Structures are given as structure tokens and as C-alpha cells.
Amino acid sequence: MALLELRAVSKRFGGLQALANVSLELEQGTIASLIGPNGAGKTTLFNTLTGLYRPDQGEIRFQERSLVGLKPEKITAAGISRTFQNIRLFAQMTVLDNVLVGMHARLKTSLPAIFLSSPQFKRQEQEARVRALELIELAGLRGRENEWAHRLSYGEQRRLEIARALAAAPEILLLDEPTAGMNGREAQSLMALFRELIGQHVKAILLIEHNMRVVMGISHRVHVLDYGEKIAEGCPEEVRRNPRVIEAYLGQGSWMVNAQS
């Protein structure tokens, strides 16, 4: 039984079929990639998964439980958290506070306990702080915890988003173009981080990625979307050779053009 299962999920925005009968399974202990040309519906799939959109049809099951119709915060609490394609950090908050917000659903202190500064509240805050610092270190941001989020460099901001997503203690981590705008070396170190996360911090990772070196190097399974439809699925090698995938990316007849030139 797959950890996460999408069955025939569809989403339409007016005249645009953003997702059409997309099915997808994510197995425990794996990293899967979601690729496809711009506008293929990859981010829409993430938004549907995390409750920002409600699917028109289809079923999303996570650990035997349906996620359709749940609010974003409930889905996060259930164990799926994400990063964003266009970085959405809490700019006017510190790095540490950004990560601590990610733990919101895990902290359960009541209002009276907060007002009275009860020992339980203090202990929980202390534990949260320790855990947040661990995650900050894991993301390679050690020593930057009191810096304002907007003062971090682009690459650091992407890493902070990952730390923040991990703070929710998710089972599944959804990463939307985590290496966008990074150079080769930075991308390599992120890939190493993802491999480290599997099994230790999360059960599975699903990532949207355009950098083929990353996709081919890290994925156990690759899913390809085009115009909202899933056109291929398989291990990286299979997908690389799939004619429909090549066509989606390079356009029809491009083989001919390439052969002639």
C-alpha cells in the first residue's frame, strides 16, 4: 500500500483543465520527481494536495485517509508539508521564528498555560527551540538563527524553507523547485541533504524540478505531466527514453530538425 495515493484527480480553472485524471502513487522510503513543461500543472497538483485547492474530482488518500476537502492546516497536521516555488518565507521574522512557526501544529499549550507561564509551557518552548536549532543546522544555516529571514541570500532562503517545512514533522515532504536558481555545487549539496532526509526525517519526498541532473540523479521514480495529464511514469532511465516525454519537452518533429542539423 502506497503512502500517498492520488486517484484520477481533476482540477479545472474556467476553460483551463489544469489537472486531468492524474493518478500517482508515492511509496514509503522513496524520492519521486514531478516534471513537465511550464504550465503542465505541477504546482497545481501540489496546491491540490496541500488543500489550497479542492479537486473537482478524484480521490487523495494518505495513510488510508482521504485528504479531499481538508483545510491546509489540517493536511499539514496530518503529515504533509511543503515549500513554495516562489519563496514564501515570513520575511520580517527571524530564521528561528520561521522554523518555530512550522511547529505550530505540534505545540499544544493552552491559553491559560501561556498566560501563567506554566512549567509545561516553558518546557515545550525550550524543546521546540532545541528542535528548531537542530533543523537549522541540518539545513546548513547554523549561526544565522537570529537573522531576519529577508536578509538571507537566495540559496539560504530556499534552505530555510526546507527547514521550516521539516519543522512540522511531516511524513511526506513536497518540494517545489528546490534547486531553482542554484549553481551546480549548491544543487549537489541539496541533493545530499534530500538523501539524508529520507528515512531519518521523512518517509518520502515528492519534488517538482526542472534541473534534469537533479531529477535523474536523485529520483527513484519520475512522473511526467503535460497539459494537466500524466503522460509517463517510470524510473529515470525509462522516462528519459520515452518518446512522449521527448515530444512534450522538445516539440513534435524535433527529431527531424536535430537529425538534419
Place this chain on the structure above:
Amino acid sequence: MKRSLAGLALCLYVALSCALAYFFPQSALAFLLVEAGLFLLYYVPAPRRLKISLGALLLLVLFPVLGWANGYYLEVAIQIGIFVALALGLNIVVGFVGLLNLGFVAFYAIGAYFWAIFGSPQANAFIGGNLFPLSPNWFFVFLILSIIVGALTGVLLGLPVMRLRGDYLAIVTLGFAEVVRALVNNLDKPINFTNGPRGIAPITKPPLFFRPLLEFFGADVSDAKLYPLYFYFLILFLVGIIIWVTRQLENSRIGRAWKAIREDEIAAAAMGVPVVRMKLLAFAVGASFAAAVGVLFAAKQVFINPESFTFMESIGVLAMVIVGGMGSIPGAILGATGVTILNLQLLKGLSIWLNGLRQSGAILSIPLLGSYPLAQLPAQFEPAKYERMVFGLILIVMMIFRPQGVLPPGGARRK
């Protein structure tokens, strides 16, 4: 070494300014120096323990002593306390959660009328049995009840406006405050709930439960002299609690969730923050502060009418939060104190000074331009009347040179 020197200097300053204010009880300037001492305490790097004990000494002993010498000082201090509490309440909604609320005074009005109606004969108009006014002891019950009433009305306003942000929210909250004001203005018929524009009086003051203790110590103090001191300590206590609660909230998951919503609502939701619940909580907490202060205000004033709760009051409190620095507790306190002092002391003091000059027949002589007898100065030229203009100027200057406010959040950390 440097820090202990600074500590010594602080002690000297406080002692000197208090002595000045004590020996010149009519001098507004001397009192300003005392107030400035509180801010020096916050700013000057000195041993923390010393700063706290000096601050406590100033607030708990020296201020009341000075107030005993000149009752007006206590009045100023009480006003400052009221506005600090209001600014802290509004700071939660505007500063932490980033929801522009232009009708905050509505909650203040609700609190004030809550006690005014039941703490005066007014309630007899619609509840039979001649039970009212309630005995002074009920004041504290109503103070606590007002927190609940305020929170409920906060949620009541919050529910329909949950989907609004920015300008739209501002307009709705403004409308809400006007509706509340129109209600208290017109609910004198068919059943007389609020006595309309004539207002309600006399409102019962809180009980002097400590009187036996004073008599035991042989102190014979008149009520008129005792009440200002009593209100001073009440508001000090209330503000203390409000600061404590706000600080606790700020440094908990709730405060972090509020700020996250301010920064990016969608990301906050994706991180597991229940956005609607957190917004409602912010409305409720802010409103409960305002309502509690309202009860105190009604008891202090003895008479209230809808005039006290106009749109300009909301704007004034908002300006305090903006001047001080949105989202910062010290900022809200500084903003409220500074603006209140400006209104009650600086401008008024300047007016009195000018009037004095006018009556003394002083002549202003400007080289090359000749002289001008101040007695001819038109009566319209009175600084106290330019309160709003000075205020506007300050805001404009602030927006140009320091848009984040005097004490923005995390200011010390950023340096």
C-alpha cells in the same frame, strides 16, 4: 564598570528630576523630566536589576508622591495608562496580525457603557426593581466580565470580516465603530438603554476596600484626594497585566502564528497555522483589553457620553501604534505615552505660557522688523487648538524619516 557608572547616573537623574518636580509642583517641565527618566531607564545600558528596581520605585512610590503634590500629574499618568492599554490592544490586531482596524474605539465604548449602565441608576430605566446603581463592589466583577464581553464583541466583528484585508477591512471596522457610536447615541428610545447624547451620570466608582487599613494606620484622607491615587494604581495594575499577557502571547506559538499570518497568510496556513482561529483570537484579545480599560474609564470619569468615542479616538490610538513602531510592545507604550504627553502637557503648557505672556503685556521685538505687542496676538493662536495639526506633522515626518516607528520590533537585535 561603564554599566555601573551609567546606573549611578540614572539614580542621580531620577533623584534630581523628582526633587525638582517635588519642589516646583507647578512646573510642567520638571514633571516632563521625571517622565523622561522612564525612557532613559529603558534605553541606557545599565545593570538590569537596578533598572527594574528604579522603574518600580519611580512608578510605585515617586509618581504617587509627586501626584500628591500636584493632582494634575496623576490625571496625566492615568490618561497615559489608559492610552497605553488601548495602544497595546490595537497593536495586537494591527501590529502583530497586520489587520488594519480603524474602529478600535468601539470596544472601548462597549466596555465603558457596560459599567456605566449598570453602575448608575440608568439600568433602572429598563430593569424593574430599583436595583441600580450596583454597589461599588460590583466594579471588579464588571471589570472581569468586560474582558469576556469585549472578547465576544471582538469575535462578533471578526467573524464577518475574516475574508477581508487591508482597505476593505479598514472600512468595515470604521463602519462598525460608527454603528456602535450611533447605537449608544440613539438607544434612548423606545426603551432608554444608554440615555442617548445626554450621557450617563453618576457612575459608581470602585470600592475603597482599603479604607479600614488606612484608618488603622491613622491616616485621614479625603475621598477626593484618594481616588486619583486609587485610579492610578488600578490602571498601573491593569497595564502591568496587559503587558505581561501580550509578552507571553508574543513569545508563544500564538504570537508567532500571528506574525506569520501578517507576513504571508498562505504560507502560514501551509505551515499548519489555523488562520481563521488565530485572527479571531487576535480580535478577541485586543478587544478585551479595550473593554477592560473602558470600564475603568467610565468609573474614573463618573460621566460618559458618546462624544468620548469618536472616530478621532480610533485614529489617535492607531497613530500611537504607528509612531511607536507597529508590532512592538515597547513601541506601543512609547507611542501612547509620547502622544498623550504631547496633547495633555506640551501643547497645553505652551498655550498657558503664551496666555501668560499675552496678559503680562510682553512685547516681542524682532530686529529689523520692529516690535509686536503680544497682547494683540489673536485668540485663535493657541497651541492646544493645533493638536491635530502637530500630530499630522509628526506623522508625516515619521513616515519620511523613520517609517518603521521609533522602536520597531527587534530593533536591538537588528543592530
